[in-house]
Amino acid sequence: MKKVYSILTLALILAALFTQVGLAQDGEVTDNQVNAIAKQLYCPVCENTPLDVCPTEACRQWRELIRQQISEGMTEQEIKDYFVANYGARVLSEPPRTGLNWLVYILPPVFILAGAFFLFRSFREWTRPRAVSAGTGQDEEAQSVKDDYIARLEEELKNRK
Amino acid sequence: MLAEFGYGVLVVTFIVTLYSGFAAIYGAQNNSASIVESARRAQLITFPLITIAAGTLIYLLVNNHFEVAFVYEVTSRSMPTYLKVTAWWGGQAGSLVFWSWLLAVFTSAVTLRKWERDAEFLPWVILVSSITLAFFVGMVVFYENPFARYWVINGDVQPSMFPPAGTTLFTPQDGQGLNPLLRHPGMVIHPPMLYLGFVSFVIPYAFAMAALITGRTDDRWIRITRRWSLWAWLFLSLGLVLGGRWAYDVLGWGGYWGWDPVEIAAFMPWLTGTAFLHSVMIQEKRGLLKHWNMILVILTYALVIFGTFLTRSGVLSSVHAFANSPIGPFFMGFVSLTFIASLALVIKRWPELRSETEMKSMLSREALFLLNNLLFISILVVCFWGVIYPLISELATGSKVTVGPPYYERATAPLFAGLLFLMAVAPLSAWGHSTVQTLGRAIWKSAVAALIVTGIAFATFTKNVVALVGFFLIALVLFATLHEFWRGAVARQKAQNENIFTALYRLMARNRRRYGGYIIHISMALMAIGILGIEVFQAETQGQLATGEKLDISGYTVEYKEVAQWDNVPEQVNYTRATVDVYRDGIFIGQLHPRKDMYFSGQPMSIPGQYSTLRDDLYVLLVDWEPISNAGATFKIYVNPLVNWMWIGSLTFLIGLAFASWPDRDPADEPVRRRVTRDTKQTSAAD
Numbered sequence: 001m002k003k004v005y006s007i008l009t010l011a012l013i014l015a016a017l018f019t020q021v022g023l024a025q026d027g028e029v030t031d032n033q034v035n036a037i038a039k040q041l042y043c044p045v046c047e048n049t050p051l052d053v054c055p056t057e058a059c060r061q062w063r064e065l066i067r068q069q070i071s072e073g074m075t076e077q078e079i080k081d082y083f084v085a086n087y088g089a090r091v092l093s094e095p096p097r098t099g100l101n102w103l104v105y106i107l108p109p110v111f112i113l114a115g116a117f118f119l120f121r122s123f124r125e126w127t128r129p130r131a132v133s134a135g136t137g138q139d140e141e142a143q144s145v146k147d148d149y150i151a152r153l154e155e156e157l158k159n160r161k
Numbered sequence: 162m163l164a165e166f167g168y169g170v171l172v173v174t175f176i177v178t179l180y181s182g183f184a185a186i187y188g189a190q191n192n193s194a195s196i197v198e199s200a201r202r203a204q205l206i207t208f209p210l211i212t213i214a215a216g217t218l219i220y221l222l223v224n225n226h227f228e229v230a231f232v233y234e235v236t237s238r239s240m241p242t243y244l245k246v247t248a249w250w251g252g253q254a255g256s257l258v259f260w261s262w263l264l265a266v267f268t269s270a271v272t273l274r275k276w277e278r279d280a281e282f283l284p285w286v287i288l289v290s291s292i293t294l295a296f297f298v299g300m301v302v303f304y305e306n307p308f309a310r311y312w313v314i315n316g317d318v319q320p321s322m323f324p325p326a327g328t329t330l331f332t333p334q335d336g337q338g339l340n341p342l343l344r345h346p347g348m349v350i351h352p353p354m355l356y357l358g359f360v361s362f363v364i365p366y367a368f369a370m371a372a373l374i375t376g377r378t379d380d381r382w383i384r385i386t387r388r389w390s391l392w393a394w395l396f397l398s399l400g401l402v403l404g405g406r407w408a409y410d411v412l413g414w415g416g417y418w419g420w421d422p423v424e425i426a427a428f429m430p431w432l433t434g435t436a437f438l439h440s441v442m443i444q445e446k447r448g449l450l451k452h453w454n455m456i457l458v459i460l461t462y463a464l465v466i467f468g469t470f471l472t473r474s475g476v477l478s479s480v481h482a483f484a485n486s487p488i489g490p491f492f493m494g495f496v497s498l499t500f501i502a503s504l505a506l507v508i509k510r511w512p513e514l515r516s517e518t519e520m521k522s523m524l525s526r527e528a529l530f531l532l533n534n535l536l537f538i539s540i541l542v543v544c545f546w547g548v549i550y551p552l553i554s555e556l557a558t559g560s561k562v563t564v565g566p567p568y569y570e571r572a573t574a575p576l577f578a579g580l581l582f583l584m585a586v587a588p589l590s591a592w593g594h595s596t597v598q599t600l601g602r603a604i605w606k607s608a609v610a611a612l613i614v615t616g617i618a619f620a621t622f623t624k625n626v627v628a629l630v631g632f633f634l635i636a637l638v639l640f641a642t643l644h645e646f647w648r649g650a651v652a653r654q655k656a657q658n659e660n661i662f663t664a665l666y667r668l669m670a671r672n673r674r675r676y677g678g679y680i681i682h683i684s685m686a687l688m689a690i691g692i693l694g695i696e697v698f699q700a701e702t703q704g705q706l707a708t709g710e711k712l713d714i715s716g717y718t719v720e721y722k723e724v725a726q727w728d729n730v731p732e733q734v735n736y737t738r739a740t741v742d743v744y745r746d747g748i749f750i751g752q753l754h755p756r757k758d759m760y761f762s763g764q765p766m767s768i769p770g771q772y773s774t775l776r777d778d779l780y781v782l783l784v785d786w787e788p789i790s791n792a793g794a795t796f797k798i799y800v801n802p803l804v805n806w807m808w809i810g811s812l813t814f815l816i817g818l819a820f821a822s823w824p825d826r827d828p829a830d831e832p833v834r835r836r837v838t839r840d841t842k843q844t845s846a847a848d
Contacts, residue, residue, distance in 0.1 A: 090562055107542075
């Protein structure tokens with residue numbers, strides 16, 4: 001997964017490089033160049049609307065601003081930094097990886113790993129053979145019933161072939 | 162007059178729900194069947210009561226009573242009658258009444274069932290549903306009153322239920338009208354479905370609480386509520402899918418799911434609900450995981466209330482809006498209280514919820530189901546944290562952040578992949594015990610077939626690793642599940658000497674839940690095709706075209722012809738409609754008419770022109786145009802490969818769920834049997 005993203009990032013950087021070259025040639029910024037950046041930004045005033053699809057007039061002007069910035073030769077990162085500096089971190093599609101924001105990235109994996117560990121340990125506990133409980137007759141009976149059950153399962157599985 | 166009447170009825174309803182709750186407790190404590198019966202009847206009355214209140218509200222909506230603030234906010238004279246009726250749930254106060262009404266429908270239905278065998282549950286089921294109903298009705302009565310009217314108070318127009326003496330009523334000429342985005346048929350049906358899903362999960366929760374309180378912690382509550390849970394799940398799923406379809410058709414951003422907190426709020430109870438539907442089977446078959454099932458049903462209930470809270474309190478736009486909204490803290494208090502009280506009950510009954518048997522093997526069906534639960538809960542954690550963190554950040558540092566799709570996609574993609582894998586493997590494993598050998602024998606053919614499909618995909622159209630892994634897993638699910646149908650039918654054909662179709666039909670009819678479940682698995686795999694298509698292969702381009710100019714994208718050519726613009730005064734909207742010719746591989750295939758509607762209120766709306774095939778969707782948006790010279794227009798064009806499998810999968814899903822939950826014998830009528838000792842002789846062990 002990580003690899004895919006680093007490839008994607010690389011592709012974006014390359015794309016940015018090529019667009020720079022394209023720029024030098026005809027000087028006109030295409031809508032696709034603008035959207036490539038606007039897509040990664042969020043409308044600074046609406047709720048959770050990416051800038052490239054936001055229909056409001058304000059967002060149209062922000063897209064024009066991006067177009068102008070590209071034509072002035074600003075890089076993608078510089079444009080994003082400009083928006084963050086002016087409108088705050090909320091314009092990014094993910095919280096910047098600083099300070100408290102690390103919690104967003106760390107907590108879920110920690111929780112999931114803890115859950116997996118807990119589940120695995122429980123499995124080990126459940127499936128460990130218990131020498132102690134084999135003593136009483138009743139338990140043995142229960143055990144043999146269970147073995148019957150397993151035998152029947154295997155039988156059914158074979159029959160289903 | 163009518164407004165006071167409606168409000169009065171709501172107040173009476175509130176008092177009746179409180180009475181019903183108190184009488185239920187009192188009756189249960191004193192073993193008085195007649196007081197419990199009185200509580201039950203009180204509960205039954207809430208349904209006609211809220212119906213009258215709702216009927217009054219609908220009457221006000223339909224007859225343009227704009228002096229009522231809620232009517233003013235959601236309707237206008239120009240709206241057709243059916244929209245005025247559905248405007249009932251188009252605003253905050255009305256939707257809370259709607260929620261309460263649905264809840265009253267369900268709780269009344271449940272109190273009408275035959276109770277002879279479960280009389281001890283009755284008071285507690287009434288108590289839990291009364292508390293929930295009282296909470297929602299109370300919110301309407303005290304905070305979000307849909308019957309408040311406009312009054313001229315000290316020169317200002319203010320909505321109020323009880324204006325000071327000497328003020329005069331203010332009646333606006335026309336209402337604001339329903340938000341145009343909500344006038345789509347999808348939006349008319351989507352909220353009721355979602356609410357139905359939310360509300361019907363209250364019933365399994367009520368029975369779970371009753372089981373905990375009475376100490377009758379066997380499987381009875383699960384059997385009684387099996388069908389309720391299934392229907393709840395059906396409605397919730399339908400609500401989610403319809404919401405996605407609505408977003409795709411109306412919001413104009415080329416997708417159906419944007420990981421918006423409002424979407425996630427409805428998705429979270431679906432996650433725990435789905436986990437619950439699976440893990441109750443472990444309890445029914447093997448007597449394991451009783452604690453866990455309780456926790457899941459409690460979580461689902463809490464998330465239902467929490468989801469309503471997230472979407473209704475304004476907390477998502479800003480923490481401060483939440484603090485200022487009267488219902489925010491009220492909601493938060495209710496969620497926390499019920500959650501803590503429920504968990505306390507589980508802890509109290511912890512020893513009685515011990516498993517009856519032991520987990521024997523890590524590859525057994527129950528073990529794989531547990532893994533499935535881990536994955537669902539993990540997705541829940543990602544979603545919950547993603548929705549909550551921006552609030553925490555705003556509170557702690559004062560700065561707002563956005564947690565958007567890249568975060569959710571990165572975190573949940575491997576988890577969804579894991580779920581697909583389990584969907585293929587788990588149905589092949591046996592209850593109690595499986596080994597690598599038995600599983601391997603059951604799945605190798607499907608795995609080989611899936612590998613061949615993946616190989617073909619690799620050779621013909623994609624080298625993308627994510628897509629290939631996805632296609633492999635989807636193919637594995639499809640082949641493994643279809644193979645199960647085949648194996649079962651052939652086994653029955655041999656044993657019963659029937660032809661293969663009769664055998665298949667009878668096999669499925671005998672095991673509705675199992676084969677309905679398999680159909681649902683197939684539908685999930687079909688939906689996954691659509692999701693993978695749009696996530697990995699979506700292409701987009703945008704450009705300004707003069708008349709006759711063309712844009713190329715993924716084999717399609719879009720040629721701009723013209724744009725027309727006109728006002729629709731009764732609907733209060735200005736239409737701009739473009740016409741484009743569409744060619745695929747150079748062959749003309751038709752015209753599309755993307756539209757931009759600008760409501761006089763200032764609300765814009767983009768209606769895409771869509772050309773849909775099983776291969777892909779061409780989705781053309783009109784972004785901008787030159788109004789006077791008609792010289793050119795800007796189009797944004799998406800090609801969404803395979804996205805229609807999403808909707809095909811949804812239909813398959815409905816078929817599967819209808820099959821699984823079709824009324825024949827109510828599972829509640831089955832006796833609770835002792836497992837392990839006798840069950841093996843009575844039922845098919847591999848089932």
